[in-house]
Amino acid sequence: MSDELKTAAWRKATKSGSDQGNCLEVAPLSGGRVGLRDTEAPERAPFVVSASVWDAFIDGAKKGEFDF
Template sequence: MTPEQELATAAWRKATASGGTGGNCVEVAPLTGGRVAVRDSKDRSRHALVFTEAEWAAFRDGMSKGEFDF
């Protein structure tokens, strides 16, 4: 399967807190090899960002520690 095919058939999901109101949302999808794809829910035609398992784990760790809080 090509990367494009994998992204086209991925199980995309949006945070339940987004409420479907058309706000600023992202969708994530698990991919093979532990990778994770992220895309803009308002413009799904744009390219998704794909992160390795280690990159995604580091991001999640930083989120839980408040590293990205304003």
């Protein structure tokens, strides 16, 4: 894992609660990229997406595209 990912400012949603279960953490990275990792397995390599992919995801979430 790169030094940038090891020292990234990982955070999770405040509504996730404190039990650490079923949560994702995100971290801003250089070049506008965003890291995504499982709170239950922070030692695993995170996914890293480009700024445009992250922006599209956030836009879709705000529009309810992922609601069931």
